[in-house]
Amino acid sequence: MKKDEVPQDLSALGKITNEVCYATDSSGKYVKALSRGWDVKINALDIAWGDIEKRVAAAKEQVLNNNASPLLYFMEYRLMDISILADYTGFWKWQIKGHLKPEVFNKLSDRKLEKYAEAFNITVEDLKSMTVHEDGV
Amino acid sequence: MKTEFEHHQSAHCESGVTSNLLWKASGGKITEPLAFGIGAGLFFAYIPLIKINNGPAIAFRTLPGFIFNRTCKSLNIPVVSKKFNSKEKAELYLNERLESGSPVGCQVGVYYLPYFPKEYRFHFNGHNLVVFGKEDDNYLISDPIMENVATMDSYQLERVRFAKGALAPKGHLYYPAKEVTITDEMIRQAIKSGIKKNIYNMLNIPGSFAGISGIKNTGLKIKKWRDKLGLKQAGSYLAQMVRMQEEIGTGGGGFRYIYAAFLQEADVYLPGNNLAEISVIFTKAGDMWRNAAVHAAGIFKGRLSSQEDFNIMGDYLLEIAAVEKSAFETLKQIKWQ
Numbered sequence A: 001m002k003k004d005e006v007p008q009d010l011s012a013l014g015k016i017t018n019e020v021c022y023a024t025d026s027s028g029k030y031v032k033a034l035s036r037g038w039d040v041k042i043n044a045l046d047i048a049w050g051d052i053e054k055r056v057a058a059a060k061e062q063v064l065n066n067n068a069s070p071l072l073y074f075m076e077y078r079l080m081d082i083s084i085l086a087d088y089t090g091f092w093k094w095q096i097k098g099h100l101k102p103e104v105f106n107k108l109s110d111r112k113l114e115k116y117a118e119a120f121n122i123t124v125e126d127l128k129s130m131t132v133h134e135d136g137v
Numbered sequence B: 001m002k003t004e005f006e007h008h009q010s011a012h013c014e015s016g017v018t019s020n021l022l023w024k025a026s027g028g029k030i031t032e033p034l035a036f037g038i039g040a041g042l043f044f045a046y047i048p049l050i051k052i053n054n055g056p057a058i059a060f061r062t063l064p065g066f067i068f069n070r071t072c073k074s075l076n077i078p079v080v081s082k083k084f085n086s087k088e089k090a091e092l093y094l095n096e097r098l099e100s101g102s103p104v105g106c107q108v109g110v111y112y113l114p115y116f117p118k119e120y121r122f123h124f125n126g127h128n129l130v131v132f133g134k135e136d137d138n139y140l141i142s143d144p145i146m147e148n149v150a151t152m153d154s155y156q157l158e159r160v161r162f163a164k165g166a167l168a169p170k171g172h173l174y175y176p177a178k179e180v181t182i183t184d185e186m187i188r189q190a191i192k193s194g195i196k197k198n199i200y201n202m203l204n205i206p207g208s209f210a211g212i213s214g215i216k217n218t219g220l221k222i223k224k225w226r227d228k229l230g231l232k233q234a235g236s237y238l239a240q241m242v243r244m245q246e247e248i249g250t251g252g253g254g255f256r257y258i259y260a261a262f263l264q265e266a267d268v269y270l271p272g273n274n275l276a277e278i279s280v281i282f283t284k285a286g287d288m289w290r291n292a293a294v295h296a297a298g299i300f301k302g303r304l305s306s307q308e309d310f311n312i313m314g315d316y317l318l319e320i321a322a323v324e325k326s327a328f329e330t331l332k333q334i335k336w337q
Helices: A039-064 A070-077 A082-089 A093-099 A110-120 A124-129 B013-021 B032-038 B066-074 B087-099 B154-161 B184-204 B211-246 B256-269 B275-300 B307-332
Strands: A019-024 A030-035 B042-052 B055-061 B079-082 B104-108 B127-135 B138-142 B150-153 B173-176
Touching (some): A070 A124, A082 A093, B042 B211, B055 B211, B087 B154, B104 B154, B211 B307, B275 B307
Antiparallel strands (some): B104 B127
């Protein structure tokens, strides 16, 4: 890639930092060049987030229909699967599978709910009520 | 407290950390491309068993942790590398190192990294940064991919050092065990050994998932994705490949440009071995990967959707495999001058 062909399409990252690319100058020598982003990558990232948003929406519906506990919603929201959540909370995977059922979840102790809330970086109240604060990462 | 340390922005986190940690010892000679090449960073692997965001993992670089270790080993620099079961001990150890004046490399997860934009936060635990000081409760952070230094409070740093999931860092930290003066002769030997290791990884690794044969087989698989997965999922898989190939940390073209830059710099240390000429082949490979990414974008954006478009996509990888094969075979034939 030539230095003057390094794309400069503003990405979400580009708003915070330029990224380093390696590109050749007019004499063919490699130099560090800064890029604000590239449309192709921005689109690829959009696809990934589009997939995630669909999964989050589907999870929300499951919870609202009482087919799953709010855990499912926050797992999708935090891009976690059962094994990552097991690592964060110290619960066994089979326990988490149980907690995904609304009737089991509703009887969980505060101590257990606290572990989930910490893993998701939210409060117990938000966990129970499926409330999201956008800047809450 | 603050250790003696200069932040230099890099393309890739681990080669950047390696270059920055060795900056003083090498007088700035171990640049990022040299660290990447000496660490035999270039790779390809298609790993359907590891799922990232519900798609297969596709790697364009060697496993996290290898670059720092290999580079130091090739330069005869002893390394201290530690993981911890206890968060308290991990913090204590880090503080002791900082107090003794030594900046420390840390492996972290990016999901809870506070200065990263939300769009880039996935449960990826192979990220690397340098902690080079502490002021009150704030650690001074040199993240190689960022233009400027950042800070994290002790809770934030603990959280990313003990991120969970695949490749969980477990507080992993590392640094050169002692100050070593790096000579040009050491660099020459290290370059040769890095190239040799990379030749093996790309040409001779057994199995069909990695190296040149991995690229070839992925190309053949892609041609079947449309029928096997359906347009939608095939598009998501391709988008994932493009992200692994071009996203922050790659320097563009699936690390092929960094490797080309490495060979150009290596040519200055080892003239008469045609390394600068071979570098041009890697530039070409990088350009081909980027052209392939543009075509892939046509598919995942829904502009291209026929089987013929998937055939073209697969052929891109077959052509790249041929070009990279010839490049590494040329490297293999070098009779070092």
